Amino acid sequence: MCSVKRLIFVPFDQLHYGYGALAGADPESDTLLLVESAQKIDSYRQSNHRLHFYLSSARHFAQEMTQRGFEVIYERAPSIPVGIATVRDRKNVDEVVCTTPSTFGQQRILTQLGVKFVDNDFFLTPRALFDQWANGQKTYVMESFYRAQRVRLGILMDGSKPEGGQWNFDKENRLPPPKNYTWSPYLTHEIDEIDLEVGREIGFEPAGTWATSRSGARAQLKNFVDNHLAYFGPLEDAMTTENWALHHSLLSPYLNIGLLHVSEVLEAVLARHAKGDIPIASTEGFVRQLIGWREYVNGMYWHLGVDYKNSNNLGATGQLPEVFADSAKTQMRCVGSVVRDVAERGWVHHIPRLMVLSNFALLAGINPQVFLRWMQESFIDATEWVMVPNVIGMGLHADGGQMMTKPYVSGGAYISKMSDYCKGCKYNPKLRTGDSACPFTTLYWDFLDRHESQFASNHRMKQQYFGLRRLADRDALKARASEVISMLEQGTL
Ligand SMILES: Cc1cc2nc3c(=O)[nH]c(=O)nc-3n(C[C@H](O)[C@H](O)[C@H](O)COP(=O)(O)OP(=O)(O)OC[C@H]3O[C@@H](n4cnc5c(N)ncnc54)[C@H](O)[C@@H]3O)c2cc1C
Ligand code: SF4
Secondary structure, rough: OOOOOEEOOOOOOOOOOHHHHHHHOOOOOEEEEEEEEHHHHHOOOHHHHHHHHHHOOOOHHHHHHOOOEEEEEEEEHHHHHHHHHHHHHOOOOHHHEEOOOOHHHHHHHHOOOOOEOOOOOOOOOOHHHHHHHHHHHOOOHHHHHHHHHHHHHOOEEEEEEEEHHOOHHHHHHOOOOOOOOOOOOOOOOOOHHHHHHHHHHOOOOOOOOOOOOOHHHHHHHHHHHOOHHHOOOOOOOOOOOOOOOOOOOOOOHHHHOOOOHHHHHHHHHHHHHHHOOOHHHHHHHHHHHHHHHHHHHHHHHHHOHHHHHHOOOOOOEEEEEOHOOHHHHHOOOOHHHHHHHHHHHHHOOOOHHHHHHHHHHHOOOOOOOOOHHHHHHHOOOOHHHHHHHHHHHHHHHOOOOOOOOOOOOOOOHHHHEEEEEOOOOOOOOOOOOOOOOOOHHHHHHHHHHHOHHHHOOHHHHHHHHHHHHHOHHHHHHHHHHHHHHHHHHHHOO
């Protein structure tokens, strides 16, 4: 029997030859193993975009590593552990090695199999360093972490001061969608034989929205830096039916499976910034997402522990309304548009995720784990380490405020200000009662009312509770709120 000294297991979210276990790999002595697990495929069934992206990227990577001279085994198996065990026995393997996994579940499974781990360097912040920061905080405020990252990594710094004189340009970065604006183009990626093969297997026609190889991901990065970075900041929170991507980078899918590494994205952005014609508000806004939010969310995932995802501190029990499966089941223009966009591409930017989908789920009392499952099944960039803190902590405040000091809730006014959804909607964002009342507005006030005992003493919510107490129509509001929930359940809202 031929024997393999070192088998390097490459999970489908670590597809980079320069990091983790692959950084020191040698085609002479190492064999690579990718396992296409039927169990994983089943969990991706909901979104063909996601399933296609996941399978095609892995197969492209296997091809690329073969071209680099490695023996690559691409094993189809019922599950990852079965795949690894089968190959280990078949090839008489001495040792199985892998980069430390990106999720608790994978870490547990691979530990049980006796796989040896190499440090995970897909992030800029080692887990121990994040814990050190978190253990020294009273509250885990992202802004403090982000500033410490800027200093530690020496990014956008003038000596010990932030470049541009401010740490944060959020105030400038909240413009609504512009009128009569020409949006810069996005790439359509070439579809090759591997893409078509995967498409045939799963019954899906790829449209080229998402690249499935490192070269495609690099092209996406270049397009962002060349054509979008300069305008990223001011419009990063805007939502419009005229353009699905605005100036967002569309890089999260590639970053999350390793086709791009965070350091090369940073390098490209900072090199472009160094030319001097990119507004600081845009560069800073983007850098904040990357070295701030992304690293913070990953750190929090590990810091808060494996059970965090089951949190439901507000006791929300609502089931998933039909509108999440079928956008035609609502007359709310915002929710309908966003759900349609998600179905079309598996992606919407952070504000529709936070202020439309999660805000709605929170206001309507949808169970956090039910909503989390839908989000994980629907988004192209979904992976547990990023979805769990974003949904449980930031979106649904289901963790009792461990991540965010107050819930991200708003009525229709915010959506009306930041989007063009409300024009042409059956509902009126200014009304909270009556048949034309915007469901967001009704449910927002009802949320404050329902959770008065939990949040009234939160000093960051003083203004909101002051407003609630001045309402003269609280009974009518409650009655409309229960009508709204019934209509939602019946698919008639
Ligand atoms: C409820 C909710 C769920 C989310 N689920 C996911 C998810 O499953 N996968 C995912 O990658 N992002 C998730 N995000 C974060 C964010 O919405 C996406 O990273 C972003 O929209 C991806 O598009 P982009 O690459 O164009 O991002 P850009 O707006 O161009 O931002 C650049 C990069 O910053 C990082 N980033 C920005 N915000 C966050 C954040 N809150 N958490 C982590 N990274 C961030 C991403 O890597 C992103 O690619 C979620 C946010 C919310 C509010
Ligand atoms: S009026 Fe309300 S439901 Fe309609 S689009 Fe605006 S926020 Fe959404």
